[in-house]
Amino acid sequence: xxxxxxxxxxxxxxxxxxxxxxxxxxxxxxxxxxxxxxxxxxxxxxxxxxxxxxxxxxxxxxxxxxxxxxxxxxxxxxxxxxxxxxxxxxxxxxxxxxxxxxxxxxxxxxxxxxxxxxxxxxxxxxxxxxxxx
Numbered sequence: 001x002x003x004x005x006x007x008x009x010x011x012x013x014x015x016x017x018x019x020x021x022x023x024x025x026x027x028x029x030x031x032x033x034x035x036x037x038x039x040x041x042x043x044x045x046x047x048x049x050x051x052x053x054x055x056x057x058x059x060x061x062x063x064x065x066x067x068x069x070x071x072x073x074x075x076x077x078x079x080x081x082x083x084x085x086x087x088x089x090x091x092x093x094x095x096x097x098x099x100x101x102x103x104x105x106x107x108x109x110x111x112x113x114x115x116x117x118x119x120x121x122x123x124x125x126x127x128x129x130x131x132x133x
Contacts, residue, residue, distance in 0.1 A: 041096070
């Protein structure tokens with residue numbers, strides 16, 4: 001008289017539960033969307049143009065939508081004299097990677113040229129960060 005305990009569930013109820021779990025797994029949120037290369041290039045150019053024009057990095061956060069940039073040289077007040085984007089941008093994970101040549105004015109008032117690598121994200125927020133620091 002030992003019968004397994006059914007707990008009131010029929011075999012079809014078990015399949016319904018398994019199906020619900022599988023459906024739930026299939027409907028989980030997808031990964032973070034990949035950034036748009038063309039949009040990322042425009043965002044980076046606009047930010048570098050603002051730096052070159054003498055604006056402060058905090059001005060980017062006032063844009064609509066805001067742009068968040070982490071660039072220590074700009075934040076420290078180093079003037080950007082000129083820049084050159086060395087490539088059209090390459091997807092790097094969900095970001096877009098750019099190599100840029102910057103010409104800055106040092107504290108001793110001398111021009112200095114340096115290479116920088118930026119990662120730009122267009123989704124979910126607009127961000128620019130130095131990847132070589």
